[in-house]
Amino acid sequence: MGSTRARTPKNFVLDERLERYRDAIEYLPASFAGRWAEACWPLGADGGDRFREVRLDLGCGKGSFLVAAALAEPDVLFIGVDVQPVCIAYAAQRIVESGVRNALVVPGNGERLAHMFAAGELSAITLNFPTPHPRKREAHERLTTVDNLLSFRPLLAADGTLTLRTDSEPLYDYSRPQFEAAGYRARWTSNDTRAEHPDIPWSEYEERLAEQGARVHGICAELGGAPYDEQVEAGRERMLDSLYDYIPEDLYEGTYIPHGMDFAIRNFRNRARNAEMRAKRAGR
Numbered sequence: 198m199g200s201t202r203a204r205t206p207k208n209f210v211l212d213e214r215l216e217r218y219r220d221a222i223e224y225l226p227a228s229f230a231g232r233w234a235e236a237c238w239p240l241g242a243d244g245g246d247r248f249r250e251v252r253l254d255l256g257c258g259k260g261s262f263l264v265a266a267a268l269a270e271p272d273v274l275f276i277g278v279d280v281q282p283v284c285i286a287y288a289a290q291r292i293v294e295s296g297v298r299n300a301l302v303v304p305g306n307g308e309r310l311a312h313m314f315a316a317g318e319l320s321a322i323t324l325n326f327p328t329p330h331p332r333k334r335e336a337h338e339r340l341t342t343v344d345n346l347l348s349f350r351p352l353l354a355a356d357g358t359l360t361l362r363t364d365s366e367p368l369y370d371y372s373r374p375q376f377e378a379a380g381y382r383a384r385w386t387s388n389d390t391r392a393e394h395p396d397i398p399w400s401e402y403e404e405r406l407a408e409q410g411a412r413v414h415g416i417c418a419e420l421g422g423a424p425y426d427e428q429v430e431a432g433r434e435r436m437l438d439s440l441y442d443y444i445p446e447d448l449y450e451g452t453y454i455p456h457g458m459d460f461a462i463r464n465f466r467n468r469a470r471n472a473e474m475r476a477k478r479a480g481r
């Protein structure tokens with residue numbers, strides 16, 4: 198989002214951090230595919246021999262959602278995946294310092310999850326404030342393209358859910374038809390998830406953006422039947438849309454501008470004002 202690079206303090210040494218919080222990081226996820234729930238059950242823990250469910254927080258960032266979710270449901274295993282090693286280091290630190298035994302992080306790319314999890318292994322995937330990649334040229338990197346959403350389908354249990362939450366109305370408006378094209382059925386959609394689903398743990402981005410006046414849009418979807426080819430094709434036709442095509446006509450005048458869109462919106466506003474002035478001059 199704008200810059201998604203996590204800022205680090207001056208004395209932050211990545212390798213040293215990754216080593217220090219190594220216990221909460223899994224570097225060989227393929228070896229756990231199909232057996233996360235049993236393999237990660239803590240030795241000597243009471244009440245069973247496996248976790249009740251395995252849930253994935255994709256693009257987990259610094260891990261506040263992950264740890265809060267893990268604290269709330271100790272019998273569920275929460276796995277965070279993130280491409281940025283710095284985020285992995287911070288999230289691992291948070292896990293270790295919180296003392297939770299049901300969360301871990303995996304460095305990796307959400308576009309390539311098939312080697313990490315077996316079919317039907319995940320009861321939920323959450324996409325909290327995924328990087329919106331507003332420009333057309335980077336659109337294929339959005340985690341909510343129909344192609345990425347299709348790739349998540351086999352990993353979800355039959356009653357599993359995929360939840361997107363974002364401050365970006367353009368990303369939300371872009372993503373809903375992509376969910377449909379990939380054969381997901383909405384359980385709920387919301388233009389204010391904090392008000393309507395108050396039990397969802399906060400993520401770092403939600404905390405930060407809520408302070409700036411963001412409202413959070415969300416979709417929680419379940420698997421519908423496998424999509425028809427025409428349905429998928431309809432999604433692919435719009436898959437590489439620029440998110441600038443989804444900006445409202447008032448250009449967010451007087452309201453919250455989605456994170457990372459400030460520069461573009463300021464440009465659009467200038468262009469609109471210039472066009473208006475030109476039209477006035479021409480009409481004179």
Ligand SMILES: C[S@@+](CC[C@H](N)C(=O)[O-])C[C@H]1O[C@@H](n2cnc3c(N)ncnc32)[C@H](O)[C@@H]1O
Nearest residue numbers: 256257258279280281306307325326400401402
């Ligand atoms: C805007 S941050 C949100 C972090 C966190 N979910 C939150 O809500 O605070 C987006 C995160 O997604 C990660 N990310 C972006 N693309 C990804 C991908 N393809 N696979 C895994 N993580 C990704 C980024 O590294 C970043 O940490």
